[in-house]
Amino acid sequence: MASDWIGCLVSIHCGPTLGVYQGEVSSVDQTSQTISLRLPFHNGVKCTVPEVTFSAMDIKDIKILEIRKSSTEVPKQNGPDSSSTLTPHGGRKDKGGGAPGNSAPLTVPNKTEPKTQEGGVSPVPHYSKRSSSCRGPNQATPKKNGLKNGGHMKNKDDECFGDGMEDVLDEDFDFEGNLALFDKAAVFSQIDSSERRGNGARSRGTPGEQTPSRYRHDENILEAKPVVYRQITVPQNGTKEYSTDSGLVVPSISFELHKRLLAAAESHGLSLERRLEMTGVCASQMALTLLGGPNRLTPKNVHQRPTVTLLCGPHVQGAQGISCGRHLANHEVEVILFLPNFVKMLEAITSELALFGKTGGKLVSNVKDLPETPVDLVINCLDSHENGFLREQPWYKAAADWANQNRAPVLSIDPPVSGQAHAVEAKWSLSLGLPLPVSEDAGRVYLCDIGIPRQVFQEVGIKYHSPFGCKFVIPLHSV
Incomplete structure (x- = not known):
């Protein structure tokens, strides 16, 4: 049924123009043949919108990355619930994803690992440590091992960032909480008291107080003595x-x-x-x-x-x-x-x-x-x-x-x-x-x-x- 797709992490390939989207399935509409993803990623970059909806006409391929359902029951293709399947337009399916053909319906397989194309290489990169703050609490980062020209190809993240990325915290930095630790009033009070003891100009001008001079980018603010503009004197008087x-x-x-x-x-x-x-x-x-x-x-x-x-x-x-x-x-x-x-x-x-x-x-x-x-x-x-x-x-x-x-x-x-x-x-x-x-x-x-x-x-x-x-x-x- 359509509800079996809800909560699954999927990767949707929409061709070279629209690219690849990844996210959690939030809804499947059987009538209009659409599927919606929550917290989507587009070509590995987090989208600015919370939800994206795709039509079956735009979908070339769908791959299940993770099934978050507790039940392991897989809906049958040739049963009474076959109307709940989503048919990608012109897409193809891998082994275990349904019968081949351009119009074959796509069902939820009973697997927890991402599907791969021929050669074992996943078509798009999945969530890495750089986007760890957007993963669910139980989501694991999939490993991608494949062959290229007869040899093993390492994970792109491992090649770029090394093996120490597993130690990075998954939690987002709390900017609001950290800003709350800064006592703004106390800091400005300390600055004001130090300026009064030193009889210096206040950095924050208020009515009735002297404001500091403003300098251009090419002016020297560390003048030890005033500039003397008449540096050449001649013995004659009245010259031009x-x-x-x-x-x-x-x-x-x-x-x-x-x-x-x-x-x-x-x-x-x-x-x-x-x-x-x-x-x-x-x-x-x-x-x-x-x-x-x-x-x-x-x-x-x-x-x-x-x-x-x-x-x-x-x-x-x-x-x-x-x-x-x-x-x-x-x-x-x-x-x-x-x-x-x-x-x-x-x-x-x-x-x-x-x-x-x-x-x-x-x-x-x-x-x-x-x-x-x-x-x-x-x-x-x-x-x-x-x-x-x-x-x-x-x-x-x-x-x-x-x-x-x-x-x-x-x-x-x-x-x-x-x-x-x-x-x-x-x-x-x-x-x-x-x-x-x-x-x-x-x-x-x-x-x-x-x-x-x-x-x-x-x-x-x-x-x-x-x-x-x-x-x-x-x-x-x-x-």
């Missing part, structure tokens, strides 16, 4: 001041003090060649960032290599631009260097040109050879701090006009101080060491570290503490 992103004040210096600083650095071994190399590295790093950085310069983007034009003059600033162009060319950037022909040039320019010629970059001496279409970036190194008469030269005016008409953004390296006319309007300007008081048409000011030690700053009367942090190029904001 800037600030970094972190709030540090960076004052500007005059060109005369800037020359004294470079002369002191050179006397200690920081030669012009070393300064040119540092300036070239920092300027090229900033230019690569402006060109798009890793989003633009990738091996998959070789057909769209950025193009940079450098406008250089016959002075130290021009040598700095040539050094920057060499590093850009080494990073797969199309570099076009403009430098007019001169009978006599600085030794630094000659050595930098020799190195630039090894990179494959293009060198032009006439403005007519510059690109007619807009380039990605123009780097301006035409101006000199000491020789202002170059602005009257035809080559200078022609190069400045080309830069203003090219419609490309301009980066100016070591621009002249304010008061001197800027023939090329720049979007960014890069100062060296400490900024000079440049005019507003120099664009946004950046500062690069050229490696001058702190004691060299002190020799010229500058109290200096590095504002660069972990970077070599930082932006400056007007104060």
Whole structure:
């Protein structure tokens, strides 16, 4: 009868789509041909619903895992109670589960062990120690021993967790009972009393009491002393001041003090060649960032290599631009260097040109050879701090006009101080060491570290503490 199924632990195979369900039979409906499982498991995982009902049309196979009936009487198939059987749709039966056939009824066998397929392997894993809290008090964990390729196959739980799993307790952890052991009021009372003795800020703010400060994830809460934002002082008064992103004040210096600083650095071994190399590295790093950085310069983007034009003059600033162009060319950037022909040039320019010629970059001496279409970036190194008469030269005016008409953004390296006319309007300007008081048409000011030690700053009367942090190029904001 249908009541003989109640309480049995069964495994129902519903095909590859629905999977395998296991649980205790709670009801069997003979009329609608359905069976319900209480506390079901789906593919070895406990279901979130307390009961699941299956139709005979969805059932491919049913296996009895355990019979919890005290009676060992098995209902007959060909008797008056044969109408109480459940017919799985398209399912098959194992030995002892009824007559074979697609429409043969399935009855309760008189066995207490799970049925196995050919080869002795159970089709689905049964309740293991990981789900021991859902087993009944009298339910035993079935053992599964089978053969695979002629050899013995161990239980999956034994392979993963070893032999010590039998010692695990079957009882669930009592969270409510354990939480009841925690005396919340007594603990907070003890915290309050200790804070009053130490005159500390209360951790739980109440009306009338001081609440602790809130910190961001990137703020240091263990400050031993207040932060000093003016860590650089210069001997002049009334100079232009800037600030970094972190709030540090960076004052500007005059060109005369800037020359004294470079002369002191050179006397200690920081030669012009070393300064040119540092300036070239920092300027090229900033230019690569402006060109798009890793989003633009990738091996998959070789057909769209950025193009940079450098406008250089016959002075130290021009040598700095040539050094920057060499590093850009080494990073797969199309570099076009403009430098007019001169009978006599600085030794630094000659050595930098020799190195630039090894990179494959293009060198032009006439403005007519510059690109007619807009380039990605123009780097301006035409101006000199000491020789202002170059602005009257035809080559200078022609190069400045080309830069203003090219419609490309301009980066100016070591621009002249304010008061001197800027023939090329720049979007960014890069100062060296400490900024000079440049005019507003120099664009946004950046500062690069050229490696001058702190004691060299002190020799010229500058109290200096590095504002660069972990970077070599930082932006400056007007104060």
